[in-house]
Amino acid sequence: MYESFFKLIKGIPLTLEVVIISTILGFFLAILVALMRISKKGYLNKTAYYFVYAVRGTPLLLQIFFIYYGLAQFSFIQDSFLWIVLKDPFWCAIIALTLNTCAYSSEIIRGGIQSVSKGYLEAGSALGMGRILSFRIIMLPLAIRQALPAYGNELILMVKASSLVSTVTLMEITGIARKIISQTFAPIEIFLVAGSIYLLINFLITRGIKAAENKLTPDLA
Amino acid sequence: MLELLSFGDQGWGDEMLLAGLMTILVSLSSVCLGLLIGVILASFKLSKSRILKLIAEVYTTVVRGVPELLVIYLLFFGGSSAVMYFAKMFGYDGYIELNAFTIGTFAVGAISGAYSTEVIRGAILAVPKGQFEVGETLGMSKFQMNLRIIFPQVARLALPGIGNVWQITLKDTSLISVTALVEIMRQAKVAAASEHEPFVFYTTAIVLYLLITTGSNKFFNRAEKKFSKGFVIEEST
Structure with missing residues (x-):
């Protein structure tokens, strides 16, 4: 048990790295997609809608394989500058996870934005704020506060989803777990140890989100 | 490129479509198993017994907090030995190997069950209290009341949630490709x-x-x- 514990914790940095990089990239892209979804321009709206639909309608595992193996098939991609990124399983995994969290969180952010009442924005423009300024300092903080609980769930889903990068040779917690299981045939023990590590990470995230929620809602705390 | 997807011996078109049917079949059986688990655990969660509540709580927390792939590895590598262990208790000493469909259904169904539990629990709580009282007033037995008054309403209230669970489950079945089931x-x-x-x-x-x-x-x-x-x-x- 101890032995497998020390082997498995070596996977934590990679798991966290994958989760953190793709969550940050995905978050900023998600704001963009959410804005496209609520824009009145038909083509922006449609593009965002179909993007979200396609990502949410297909399994992440398939997306990872499509990006890592599917795109690598073409010689023009292998010759292009994209190859620096696409030949590396790490970056392919990051791309897939980023697109994934982008699609899910864009819906969460959209819900948050649409929950902000118009009056606040009108107040902003009455004070002479421009559209970008009032978006940044009025809309975004309120939308984030509204969207935070759902976004916390998304973070937990991301930690779980990061386990799939083990299928493209990245040895994070689940990858190591699978390797030890096939060597030792002790699936229950490894499941308990690896599972506890994931539960601990997710517990910390839940706590962090709760703390952020309290901080952002001083009037309720 | 198109002949690759043609039907017959030359192409993979028919194989891919059959695999699509397999995906639907596994998803359906997993969702059914999941709903069964969901009904049982939701009633645990709403029961007065502390132990039952704890069991359901631990189950949903663990299954929802641990990666699906890990659950699948557990059942894929540990499923057969667990079944053999139980078979031994009943006096059967041979080697049992579960097929990929069964293991896949159990693994994905177990995950689906954790999500269904929350959906069904929410739906039961959303049925107005008066509905239960009506059943009592009419002198129905508990079973009659659940079957005729509560169940139809829970089914209606749970439907959107079950739709979500179906989507999640459908996508989770892609993970059992690691167990060699041809979906x-x-x-x-x-x-x-x-x-x-x-x-x-x-x-x-x-x-x-x-x-x-x-x-x-x-x-x-x-x-x-x-x-x-x-x-x-x-x-x-």
């Missing part, structure tokens, strides 16, 4: 490897999944409309 993902991998055309087959797989999700979306929308006849559907804004 869409596995078939695409095999075909891509043997033809050296990963792009074609993974694109086909994407299309198949999108067709299934679009179809099931339509189905659930229609079902929701049908079962909410006479009710005001609360539009979420």
